[in-house]
Amino acid sequence: MTAHRGQRSSAALLESAILDCFDGVTALHRAEIVQRTGLSRTVVASLLSVLTARGVLLMTHVERTGTPGRPAFAYQLRSAVGPVLLIRVSGSALGLSLVGPGGVRDTAAVAVPSVADSGWVDGVREFMAKAEAAQARTRHVVISAPFPVNQAGEPAYPSSPALGGSYDVLRQAVEGVRRRLVDALDRPVLMVNDAQLAALGEASFGAAVDARASVHLSVRHGIGCGLVLGGQPFTGPDGTAGEIAHVRITDTGPDCFCGGTGCLATQFGTKDIDLALAGLYGRPLTPAEADALVAANDPRAVGYYREVALKVARALAGIVTVLTPDVIVLDAELGPAHVPFASSLADGLARYCPPLQVQGLRLLRGRLRDAQAAGAMAYRPTGEQRLPAGRP
Known part of the structure; x- marks a missing residue:
């Protein structure tokens, strides 16, 4: 067992060669990446598959111009698609972080006297509007949950007297924030465990x-x-x-x-x-x-x-x-x-x-100084996180 970092693996170096191709470029086809790197089609295809699965790259349809046939696939850096908003619930306040490819771009704190109060929702909207006026549209909102979250996006531990009052208060506060923002914002609002966000951040960028x-x-x-x-x-x-x-x-x-x-x-x-x-x-x-x-x-x-x-x-x-x-x-x-x-x-x-x-x-x-923020940037919504029927 070692407590130090060795040389970067050959796989990491090859991935860097792929990512370097995107400097100053919005999107690339696989053939263009093969040409730029000099790597074989098989190696490039394998690396693109890994980077796409990890959320570093996005695969998109690009319409062909001037030639018949099916739409072509192109790859984009996920970081080029837009920032995300990370929300951390702490007591009676929210910590807001706008996270882009270079890290945290802007932060703010919004008081939440009560989840039912509308003032804090307006505060979140204003923060997003100000940030998006100067930058790109926010892709999605991630709420950092200090408890495990299941694949449906719900707390893994249900409310129960055995779990104690402090857990119930925390769970209800975070869930309440999420429900209000699902109603108020026109983009996905996801709840993800804080430790998982940090793990994904270090695995993706650290x-x-x-x-x-x-x-x-x-x-x-x-x-x-x-x-x-x-x-x-x-x-x-x-x-x-x-x-x-x-x-x-x-x-x-x-x-x-x-x-x-x-x-x-x-x-x-x-x-x-x-x-x-x-x-x-x-x-x-x-x-x-x-x-x-x-x-x-x-x-x-x-x-x-x-x-x-x-x-x-x-x-x-x-x-x-x-x-x-x-x-x-x-x-x-x-x-x-x-x-x-x-x-x-x-x-x-x-x-x-x-x-x-x-x-x-x-x-x-x-x-990473803020691994959770990096994890929010790397996190890929899967479509599995939905509010149950009957929930606002």
Whole structure:
């Protein structure tokens, strides 16, 4: 198991050769790409298939001019089609990010006193109108959901007294925002799990671009795990694939809102890892202060992140054993804590997984400052996310 990035694979270099063809060009036919790259038709066809499946390229119909026959296929960079709007729900406010091929282009915060209030909907419309006046039309809206989402675009965990009031409040808030925007906006409004967005972002534009199977771990603001297989996010039939926060890692422990006992999510006393770290010092800590403690090799801070990583390794071991991913990407927000966390995670996986499964596994630092935003840009609506009949 390695904790560094090796040379780029030959596949990644060939993909770069394909993408370089689109500099200053709106669309290209396959024959034109063959001519520009000098690669064989078979190799180009295979690479185009991979890049299209991963959402980097779009295949479109282009009418032939002056010659009879069927419409020709051409390829476009998805980034050339237009930006997306990413919405993150935080308490009684929405964080809006307009995301384009170069990253986040514009941001805003909109207060939501009540989902039923119309003022915040107008605020979202105004933000989009202002952004689109200066740039291209927004392709779709992605709402980042801090809970698993099934293939129908609904929360994977239904409302239930066993899940606890805090989950119900959060679920209802995010769903309420989505329902209002479906009515108010004339484009697709999708709900996608936040960990899956981050995983797709790093797999499409970041540290895992050359991986066949990658795992992304979010840590600081809640343990989350996203899976990307063959360039596509994998959530399983019910949307809960990768939910390591609800893997039982001890036979004794607090009850979890998922209905289990001793889950990873119950081990830190709070969803926010930095808040749990602050408890060791008996005072609030800003992210910068937490980073400074780790950078100074403070034994309590370093030991804390090592302990968290060992618990995560125990929950993650089953996924690593079954999927044998090429890469595990650790959230870039870990900052200086990446070093002790990655080291302890590697030790834990070596302890809990068969040796062969972790022999070539790479643990990489995330490259993207906002992996969720990159994931929203890469996300491809499949037509599966629809509101159930009778829902507005």
